[in-house]
Amino acid sequence: MPLSPDQQAEIDAQRAQSQPTLRATSKGIEAQLYRAHPVLDHGFVRVIDYMGDDAAITQAARVSYGRGTKSVQNDEGLIRYLMRHWHSTPFEMCELKLHVKLPVFVARQWIRHRTANVNEYSARYSVLDREFYIPAPEHLAAQSSINNQGRGATLEGDEAARVLETLKADSDRAYDHYEQMMGQEGQQGLARELARMNLPANVYTQWYWKVDLHNLFHFLRLRADPHAQYEIRVYAETICDLVRDWVPLAYAAFEEYRLGAAQLSATGVQVVRRMLAGEEVTQETSGLTKREWAELMGVIG
Numbered sequence: 593m594p595l596s597p598d599q600q601a602e603i604d605a606q607r608a609q610s611q612p613t614l615r616a617t618s619k620g621i622e623a624q625l626y627r628a629h630p631v632l633d634h635g636f637v638r639v640i641d642y643m644g645d646d647a648a649i650t651q652a653a654r655v656s657y658g659r660g661t662k663s664v665q666n667d668e669g670l671i672r673y674l675m676r677h678w679h680s681t682p683f684e685m686c687e688l689k690l691h692v693k694l695p696v697f698v699a700r701q702w703i704r705h706r707t708a709n710v711n712e713y714s715a716r717y718s719v720l721d722r723e724f725y726i727p728a729p730e731h732l733a734a735q736s737s738i739n740n741q742g743r744g745a746t747l748e749g750d751e752a753a754r755v756l757e758t759l760k761a762d763s764d765r766a767y768d769h770y771e772q773m774m775g776q777e778g779q780q781g782l783a784r785e786l787a788r789m790n791l792p793a794n795v796y797t798q799w800y801w802k803v804d805l806h807n808l809f810h811f812l813r814l815r816a817d818p819h820a821q822y823e824i825r826v827y828a829e830t831i832c833d834l835v836r837d838w839v840p841l842a843y844a845a846f847e848e849y850r851l852g853a854a855q856l857s858a859t860g861v862q863v864v865r866r867m868l869a870g871e872e873v874t875q876e877t878s879g880l881t882k883r884e885w886a887e888l889m890g891v892i893g
């Protein structure tokens with residue numbers, strides 16, 4: 593359970609208040625505001641605030657005086673055109689602010705996306721909770737033998753039990769020492785900013801993360817991809833669902849032209865053209881490396 597009863601009560605109280613506004617609102621994301629969506633064993637994603645909706649994208653594209661909406665069909669066509677032709681700045685007019693709780697090793701991957709605003713929970717100021725990511729048994733995978741940056745089959749039996757035991761014991765021991773170093777009654781105690789250094793990378797941290805829709809799509813394109821590590825992918829997938837609720841037309845265009853799309857190299861395009869012309873092309877005659885060939889075959893089946 594990622595939230596304490598007090599935290600849940602704060603969220604409920606916030607959701608019980610509403611104010612009239614002249615600003616653009618999105619019904620789908622209003623229904624999600626402040627709610628915590630669980631991710632992994634102790635993590636969550638929740639929407640704290642947002643700016644804009646689908647109409648804000650077309651409004652900016654048309655530099656309109658009013659809402660800029662012509663008709664849903666018209667807006668949909670324009671949004672799809674903008675996405676297809678990489679006319680990205682109208683998407684930057686929408687923003688999303690999230691509260692995310694995530695393991696530190698996931699945060700390290702996430703923070704590489706520099707085009708966002710971040711404020712992280714201070715472990716200098718506050719004591720971190722005893723919360724560590726321990727993978728579910730079905731996600732305890734072996735190192736992949738074909739991909740240095742991936743996982744292979746799931747660990748089983750004694751080996752899986754031993755790994756889980758080690759992860760739990762190490763996390764607990766590190767946290768015990770963290771607490772001890774900060775001092776018991778009557779001791780001076782090590783500063784929180786130093787005591788935290790022995791905590792492992794599976795400890796949970798939290799941050800507020802604010803990003804515009806263009807850069808959010810870039811993040812989701814990379815992190816909701818099947819090649820992304822499972823532990824960050826599940827966060828990206830949760831955010832995908834929220835973005836679908838928030839800006840359904842833009843999300844559909846993103847799914848069509850980014851998430852479900854594929855990019856071909858110049859040689860790859862030539863190979864497809866040669867195949868369509870009836871030529872039997874092999875990896876050896878394609879001009880592609882073995883890996884590029886496998887990737888192309890993965891795209892065109």
Ligand SMILES: Cc1cc2nc3c(=O)[nH]c(=O)nc-3n(C[C@H](O)[C@H](O)[C@H](O)COP(=O)(O)OP(=O)(O)OC[C@H]3O[C@@H](n4cnc5c(N)ncnc54)[C@H](O)[C@@H]3O)c2cc1C
Pocket residue numbers: 704705706707708807810814815819820821
């Ligand atoms: C599957 C996968 C594996 C990865 N493996 C590794 C790894 O082994 N080691 C590693 O270090 N990283 C790794 N990364 C991180 C990756 O290299 C990028 O840092 C990360 O995906 C963020 O992408 P970005 O820079 O495009 O995003 P953002 O930082 O959000 O930037 C968005 C865009 O803004 C522009 N931009 C932002 N800042 C600058 C800048 N300073 N200069 C120029 N243009 C800028 C660029 O066009 C950029 O694409 C991996 C990422 C993925 C998805």
